[in-house]
Every structure is written in structure tokens, then in C-alpha cells.
Amino acid sequence: MYFIVVKFRVKPEAAEAWPEIVRDFTEATRAEPGNMWFDWSRSLEDPHEYVLVEAFADDDAAAAHVGSAHFATMREEFPQHLQSTPRIISRKIEGEGWDAMGELQVD
Numbered sequence: 001m002y003f004i005v006v007k008f009r010v011k012p013e014a015a016e017a018w019p020e021i022v023r024d025f026t027e028a029t030r031a032e033p034g035n036m037w038f039d040w041s042r043s044l045e046d047p048h049e050y051v052l053v054e055a056f057a058d059d060d061a062a063a064a065h066v067g068s069a070h071f072a073t074m075r076e077e078f079p080q081h082l083q084s085t086p087r088i089i090s091r092k093i094e095g096e097g098w099d100a101m102g103e104l105q106v107d
Contacts, residue, residue: 001036001097002062004090006052014081015048021081028070029054034061036097048083059092 010018019040029038036055043049056062065071 001058001093001095002056002090003093003095004052004054004056004088006054006089007087008050008052008078009083009086010048010050011081011083012048018050018081021078025070025074028068029065032056032061032065032068034058034064055097 008018014021022040026038026040029035034057036057038054039052041051041053043051056065
């Protein structure tokens with residue numbers, strides 16, 4: 001699977017509206033056949049930083065995502081709301097999803 005984490009530095013005037021700004025892109029991506037998850041979080045330390053954690057099943061799913069119409073729209077529309085180019089970690093890893101944390105168990 002492809003496991004991806006992206007940090008977005010959002011302009012202060014767009015920070016509160018960011019979930020709505022990305023709504024269509026998020027919904028379209030989650031509907032892709034090869035999408036495993038696509039989850040946004042907001043930094044506890046920096047109210048202008050959002051973190052996206054996403055995964056795609058395989059090479060074909062990742063390529064389809066980057067080649068999609070909603071990805072092209074995102075590339076055109078998101079920059080006006082950002083302070084800087086997003087930072088990304090994108091790796092192909094073994095696995096099929098989330099595992100239980102071995103170091104911390106809840107009964």
C-alpha cells in the first residue's frame with residue numbers, strides 16, 4: 001500500500017474554513033475504489049497547520065488518484081489558501097491497514 005502524510009500550512013484567514021474548503025476533494029478521494037483512508041487532523045501546536053493521513057491500496061490506485069479530475073482541481077484551487085508548499089512523506093509499505101499497537105493495549 002502507499003502510505004502518505006502531508007502537512008498543509010494554511011493562511012490564517014482560511015484556517016477555520018479549511019475543512020469546508022477541502023470537503024469536495026476529500027469526499028471524491030474517499031470514493032475512489034483504491035482509497036483505504038483519507039483523514040484530516042489539525043495540529044495542537046499550530047492552528048494554521050492541517051495534517052492529512054491517507055493510504056491507497058496499490059500503484060494503480062495511487063496513480064488513479066493523482067490522475068483524477070478532483071486532484072487537478074485541488075492543484076488549481078488549494079494554493080490560494082496556503083502559506084507554503086505542503087510537505088509530504090509518501091512511501092510504499094507492506095500491510096493492508098492499521099495494526100493494533102503492541103506497546104499499549106486497552107482491555
